[in-house]
Amino acid sequence: MLKRISKKGIFLTASFVLLLVTVLTGCSPGGSKKDGEWAGQTVNVQLIGDFSMEDSTNPITGEKIQGLDVLKDEFEKQHPGATVKFIIMPWDGYTEKTQAMITSGEADVYQLPGIADFAAQGVIEPLQPYVDKDSEFSTDIFIDQQVDSWKALGPDSKELEMYGLPFLGDARFITYDKKLFDDWGVEYLSEHPTMEEIKEKSAKMTGKNPVTGEQNYGVWFRGDWSSAFTLLNAAEGIGGRWGEGFAWEDVKFEFNSPEMVEALNWMLDIQQYAPEGIVSNQGNEKWMTKDNNIAIMLNSGPGNLVQQTHTQGLEDRIAIAQEFKNEDGIGGMFAGSPIAIGKSSENKELAWEWLKFATSDFAQKYFYETGVLPSVKSALEWEEVKQYEDLLGPVFEAMSTPYTPRYHWAAGQPRFILTSEIEAALTGKRDVQEALDKAQKESTEWLESR
Helix, strand or coil: CCCCCCHHHHHHHHHHHHHHHHHHHCCCCCCCCCCCCCCCCEEEEEEECCCCCCCEECCCCCCEECCCHHHHHHHHHHCCCCEEEEEEECCCCHHHHHHHHHHHCCCCEEECCCHHHHHHHCCECCCHHHHHHCCCCCHHHECCCHHHHCCECCCCCCCCECCCEEEEECCCEEEEEHHHHHHHCCCCCCCCCCHHHHHHHHHHCCEECCCCCCEEEEEECCCCCCHHHHHHHHHHHCCCCCEECCCHHHCEECCCCHHHHHHHHHHHHHHCCCCCCHHHCCCCCCCCCCCCCEEEEEEECCCCHHHHHHHCCCCCCEEEECCCCCCCCCCCCCCEEEEEEECCCCCHHHHHHHHHHHCCHHHHHHHHHCCCECCEHHHHHCHHHHCCHHHHHHHHHHHCCCCCCCCHHHHCHHHHHHHHHHHHHHCCCCCHHHHHHHHHHHHHHHHHHC
16 A cells, blocks of 8 residues: 555645745735734634544544644634634535525535525625636636536526635546456456446346355446436436526426437346345445445445545555546536635625635645545645545546536436436336436426426
């Protein structure tokens, strides 16, 4: 296993560089104000996820995870007199909870995966004016597609505008176990596999493993929560799309197009090579362990990819291929979380300073150490990333080639309508055409009554 740079070493090195900048320039490295001019100002920052103010232990690796106090201390050092307060919420019910927070003006900065809905309400700040007047900041720091993909329409917008900066990165890709391919004598997946390749190789690796004698399954995908994204990506691979439009009055769904029908039939075909229980998120219990019995995992996310791979000793087994792409090399769900400034914030300048800090290398490295993908290009040169290039290189490629504009409707009812009908098809309650016709009809009705 390659030696990792310790978190303490990262922290001390970053702190030393920031201290040196301060000494040389005679001003705080984070903002243009003089010492003390942030006095009395507080920035309240909402975060979603398993964050903690205090140090904790990674349940997978057993390594220490520094608490958010690291970020608080560094930001306050860079902005003398300022105070940072974090409001942490779990992912469960985050949309409703965030809506309540923004309505009551509880925070200054928000993590907003569903930014399109909040921009349309006029409750968050457009950020282009902040970028234009800040000569120390450039959106060129972000990985390709990230800035444009988070753009949204305000209540009076004619075109997509910047309401959030890329913050926590995410991507979707295909993961596979090279050992099972070797056991079965099957050639590894190509970098950009087709639906037919996935189907053929899944079929070859389903049954009793010729080396271990254990039952193997060729493929696995979630038949519930993320099944809509698996379907859409398959359709994109053969030239289909979810529909068109971004403003709700311009949206037109294509859930029952010929490409979507073909893609759902393909999902039904490969279901026979998966363990039972995919519609209830079961059958993948051994995935990412030494006893793994699944060859190909569709619609994978980064999660704790690096940590779990190395903790389980799977460095020579786990590999990544890209999801299906259209003729332009684009496909797959755009995901992650941007950060935005609440319209009701009384400290917008300090909130902007936090946005810049949160997307700096110091903060992005902190979040990477917690298991989250960074959103900045500089990450590709970090030693902590380069030592895992075989895994993370394809992940960052996936981040730069998602289908755009993103599936902004996925935070609304159409996503759940489509998911329900996919499940009906997978369980044999409805045939493919009937299921997708129903999804198209109900989603269109939702649009018209919205």
